[in-house]
Amino acid sequence: MSVLLDISHIDMEFPTPKGPFTALRDVDLKIQQGEFVSLIGHSGCGKSTVLNVVAGLYQATRGGVILNGKEVTEPGPERAVVFQNHSLLPWLTAYENVELAVKQVFGKSKSKAEMRQWIEHNLELVHMSHAMHKRPGEISGGMKQRVGIARALAMQPKVLLMDEPFGALDALTRAHMQDSLMEIQAELNNTVIMITHDVDEAVLLSDRIVMMTNGPAATIGEILDVNLERPRHRLELADDVQYNQYRAKVLKFLHERHSKTDVPTTRSMAQKTETTASAMKKDSTSVPESVDNAA
Amino acid sequence: MNTTTVNTGKFYGFRLPQLNSIWLSNAIRLVALPLAGILAFLLLWSVTAQKIDTSLGKFPGPSAVMEQFDALYSEHQRSREKEHAFYERQEARNAKRVAEDPSYVPKIRAYTGKETFVDQIVTSLITVMSGFLLAVAIAIPLGIAVGLSKTLNSAVNPIVQIFKPVSPLAWLPLVTMVVSALYTTPEPLVAKSFLNSMITVTLCCLWPMVINTAVGVAGIDSDLVNVSKVLRLPALRHVQKIVLPASVPMIFTGMRLSLGVAWMVLIAAEMLAQNPGLGKFVWDEFQNGSSDSLARIMAAVLVIGFIGFLLDRGMLALQKLVSWDNSAAQ
Numbered sequence: 286m287s288v289l290l291d292i293s294h295i296d297m298e299f300p301t302p303k304g305p306f307t308a309l310r311d312v313d314l315k316i317q318q319g320e321f322v323s324l325i326g327h328s329g330c331g332k333s334t335v336l337n338v339v340a341g342l343y344q345a346t347r348g349g350v351i352l353n354g355k356e357v358t359e360p361g362p363e364r365a366v367v368f369q370n371h372s373l374l375p376w377l378t379a380y381e382n383v384e385l386a387v388k389q390v391f392g393k394s395k396s397k398a399e400m401r402q403w404i405e406h407n408l409e410l411v412h413m414s415h416a417m418h419k420r421p422g423e424i425s426g427g428m429k430q431r432v433g434i435a436r437a438l439a440m441q442p443k444v445l446l447m448d449e450p451f452g453a454l455d456a457l458t459r460a461h462m463q464d465s466l467m468e469i470q471a472e473l474n475n476t477v478i479m480i481t482h483d484v485d486e487a488v489l490l491s492d493r494i495v496m497m498t499n500g501p502a503a504t505i506g507e508i509l510d511v512n513l514e515r516p517r518h519r520l521e522l523a524d525d526v527q528y529n530q531y532r533a534k535v536l537k538f539l540h541e542r543h544s545k546t547d548v549p550t551t552r553s554m555a556q557k558t559e560t561t562a563s564a565m566k567k568d569s570t571s572v573p574e575s576v577d578n579a580a
Numbered sequence: 581m582n583t584t585t586v587n588t589g590k591f592y593g594f595r596l597p598q599l600n601s602i603w604l605s606n607a608i609r610l611v612a613l614p615l616a617g618i619l620a621f622l623l624l625w626s627v628t629a630q631k632i633d634t635s636l637g638k639f640p641g642p643s644a645v646m647e648q649f650d651a652l653y654s655e656h657q658r659s660r661e662k663e664h665a666f667y668e669r670q671e672a673r674n675a676k677r678v679a680e681d682p683s684y685v686p687k688i689r690a691y692t693g694k695e696t697f698v699d700q701i702v703t704s705l706i707t708v709m710s711g712f713l714l715a716v717a718i719a720i721p722l723g724i725a726v727g728l729s730k731t732l733n734s735a736v737n738p739i740v741q742i743f744k745p746v747s748p749l750a751w752l753p754l755v756t757m758v759v760s761a762l763y764t765t766p767e768p769l770v771a772k773s774f775l776n777s778m779i780t781v782t783l784c785c786l787w788p789m790v791i792n793t794a795v796g797v798a799g800i801d802s803d804l805v806n807v808s809k810v811l812r813l814p815a816l817r818h819v820q821k822i823v824l825p826a827s828v829p830m831i832f833t834g835m836r837l838s839l840g841v842a843w844m845v846l847i848a849a850e851m852l853a854q855n856p857g858l859g860k861f862v863w864d865e866f867q868n869g870s871s872d873s874l875a876r877i878m879a880a881v882l883v884i885g886f887i888g889f890l891l892d893r894g895m896l897a898l899q900k901l902v903s904w905d906n907s908a909a910q
């Protein structure tokens with residue numbers, strides 16, 4: 286398989302009143318057609334920034350993004366984004382939200398009836414047919430997120446970009462959504478970049494997990510290939526040795542090697558991370574929001 | 581079967597009194613209390629009015645004002661009858677002359693009676709609505725442009741901020757002079773005085789509408805703007821599909837604010853400039869100084885208040901009609 290998306294040595298600097306702030310330094314990643322890649326890293330390290338550069342919403346200061354041999358310079362529907370907080374237009378129904386995207390992308394190539402069918406098909410894919418004429422204010426958070434995904438899928442993007450798509454959902458809904466996403470991806474063979482804070486989610490869904498170091502000047506710390514057979518089932522994987530090894534590797538990276546220099550700078554830092562890590566092992570596998578890097 | 585009937589009976593037996601009490605408390609809140617307030621006000625008014633002696637006689641109480649409402653209305657009807665009769669006579673005269681001499685081209689003269697109270701109300705309403713609509717036509721596109729473009733915002737903001745606190749009445753002399761200098765068509769479509777009042781209304785509506793629209797547009801959720809970017813919506817479609825619906829609540833806030841102020845300002849402007857309308861009616865009655873004048877002015881005051889209230893309600897109803905988010909309209 287060939288490289289579809291080439292994120293080539295990008296740096297990202299934000300101008301701030303105190304001078305330029307380097308968020309990303311030399312982020313380099315090649316993604317193949319049909320691959321599912323997760324970005325994981327501590328809060329504020331620059332995951333959304335990477336995604337926004339790929340989406341074209343930010344312009345990299347150095348380096349660039351090449352999709353199918355062409356450089357990305359602006360946002361476009363071939364790189365559809367599922368935003369963290371669904372971002373549906375509240376004055377449109379679920380159907381109309383998807384319709385806006387479909388009209389924009391297929392307005393010239395599809396007939397009215399075909400578009401209608403295509404919109405309904407995509408809403409069905411995310412199991413939202415029953416509520417497609419409701420407005421975002423009338424449906425639950427999980428349902429909104431589904432519509433957001435349907436909208437992105439309906440654009441038939443070359444790359445699907447998802448920024449913590451399930452972050453705001455409860456555990457049960459999230460599990461449902463992950464299963465749906467795996468089904469859809471198996472069916473459509475989408476290329477996906479997904480940001481997540483959830484280690485289990487990353488291992489369950491991804492072909493590769495890209496682990497980012499802490500900012501400022503964050504970069505890719507390590508890439509983990511997940512060679513679990515598909516289709517994957519969460520219950521079977523729970524006792525799978527390999528699955529648990531992958532999981533442990535990600536956790537280890539996040540809790541021990543989060544620093545850019547690979548070695549904690551001070552002793553107190555190391556202790557702090559260790560206690561956090563052991564605390565985390567007990568009850569949760571999410572990344573803590575507040576492990577700062579005193580760089 | 582049996583149990584169902586029993587249950588239904590129980591259900592109603594339990595539910596009805598509760599429903600009743602809710603209905604009752606609503607009735608008290610919505611009807612009885614406002615009514616009591618109005619009654620108390622009328623009482624206070626008639627008692628106080630009796631104690632105030634002015635050079636034009638006693639201050640009018642509610643009953644005197646009611647009488648004047650009656651009088652004003654019958655004056656209006658009489659004037660309408662006169663007008664009707666005038667046109668009938670004119671027509672008959674013309675028909676007769678045409679019959680005598682077929683080459684005669686009949687002249688039609690307009691009736692020039694004094695405007696009645698009802699005429700003045702209509703004039704004021706037309707003026708305020710035209711001025712307001714003109715302001716809407718200017719302010720909303722401008723506000724959207726200013727809200728969308730930071731550059732334009734920086735350029736326009738100082739001007740808006742400086743003109744916003746200016747009482748539109750201060751513009752009135754300038755508007756009057758400019759209109760009489762520029763509006764010199766031999767057969768004017770509308771009267772100069774109408775233009776003066778209308779432009780004054782427009783000037784006072786403009787600023788709150790521009791500001792509110794711009795704030796609403798600039799405050800659109802950046803995620804929604806990103807959606808539009810990812811979809812590559814063309815500029816016009818972006819405005820139509822994202823910007824306008826998102827800022828409808830703020831636009832309407834600006835519009836309601838403007839219309840309220842406009843109505844107040846218009847009355848003052850009509851008084852000041854002797855332009856036809858309710859303001860002129862008040863001023864004329866004041867100058868007239870008959871024993872009925874105060875009661876007539878009071879009648880006008882009540883009408884002004886009531887119309888202002890209706891205008892606000894009308895805007896609110898319109899907002900509910902066009903807005904997707906009805907929680908904002910209250």
Ligand SMILES: Nc1ncnc2c1ncn2[C@@H]1O[C@H](COP(=O)(O)OP(=O)(O)OP(=O)(O)O)[C@@H](O)[C@H]1O
Nearest residue numbers: 299300306308327328329330331332333334335500
């Ligand atoms: N527009 C901006 N201007 C200035 N600084 C920014 C901007 N956007 C992001 N940053 C900074 O860049 C860094 C990375 O931000 P980013 O939003 O990419 O983090 P993240 O990894 O997505 O975090 P989270 O997991 O909390 O969403 C942060 O330090 C943030 O303050």
Ligand SMILES: [Mg+2]
Nearest residue numbers: 332333334448
């Ligand atoms: Mg983020």
